[in-house]
Amino acid sequence: MTSLAPSSFDLISPTALTAAYNRQFSNIPYAFELAQLVDAKTVLKQPSGDYLLKIVVPLLEIRYKAVNHLIARFSHTQIIELASGLLPRGLEMSERPNITFVESDLSAMIDLKKQLVTQLVEERSNLHFEAIDATIRPSQFPIHANYLRDSEKVTILCEGLLMYLTFPEKERVCANIREVLWHYGGVWITPDLNTKEQWHKMQETNSEVGGMFQTVSDLTGRSLIDNSFNDIEHARQFFREQGFGVEEHKMIEIMGEGEVFCKEQLGLDPNFVKYLLSTNSIFALTLDS
Ligand SMILES: C[S@@+](CC[C@H](N)C(=O)[O-])C[C@H]1O[C@@H](n2cnc3c(N)ncnc32)[C@H](O)[C@@H]1O
Secondary structure, three states, X not given: OOOOOHHHHHHHOHHHHHHHHHHOOOOOOOHHHHXXXXXXXXXXXXXXXXXXXXXXXXXXXXXXXXXXXXXXXXXXXXXXXXXXXXXXXXXXXXOOOOOEEEEEEOHHHHHHHHHHHHHHOOOOOOEEEEEOOOOOOOOOOOOOOOOOOOOOOEEEEOOOOHHXXXXXXXXXXXXXXXXXXXXXXXXXXXXXXOEHHHHHHHHHHOHHHHHHHHHHHHHHOOOOOOOOEOOHHHHHHHHHHOOEEEEEEEXXXXXXXXXXXXXXXXXXXXXXXXXXXXXXXXXXXXXXX
């Protein structure tokens, strides 16, 4: 499989607007404000449909909150988020002065993000913005940045990135993350171990899902299905070969149904919310010793 030219990644960036649009139905701090600022609905043709709204909106809210729960369990004070897009986590977490938060994305996207954040809050000395293509070798990660402390561990995050990347690209992300974790110690938290098995199950539930995959693929030039792991054992094996141990947490084990705010907004069936929480996972990856 050949890897695509780096500029092809920019085609993925509009998906961050879709995510921002869908997060505005949650009670995630700053999600509504960010979505309004970019006017995501008019900037981008949303893959619309009632069913999609009812599946994508809760999934994005659950994913965000589950990542936050796992961050809290590790309680590292230095956070590097890859492919931040329009996620509000940097804004939310940097309200705590003991946290150093690094938001990163491709340069056009991180420039936009910085500009939007500046419209919402005063500049914060513990919130940094870096242009990082996570797949580039040698790494663009801030290994020796003067705002990071060698004595403290780092939590690296990405949500909604790996499923767009080919396997050679994922390997380069792994190599870059390995270097950071070797240097500082810490953990990589991500829900991105999506599998073909999972996508196929989703497609079976409703015909709109297949249409959404096609829209994403037309928009980004990348197939979510082809770039996914066959099943969870394939994902574990891939990361083992890249030097990582994988700890899986079912979303339902780390967060409660009551936390899913959008279920009232969208009139979701509580059993459906329970189903989403029990069929989706989040992962903590650490270096094998
Ligand atoms: C689906 S969006 C997810 C954004 C955000 N994480 C969220 O959950 O809303 C995918 C993001 O990946 C970013 N991206 C694509 N290729 C990338 C790369 N090679 N390195 C870093 N970020 C990349 C895009 O710019 C976009 O912001």
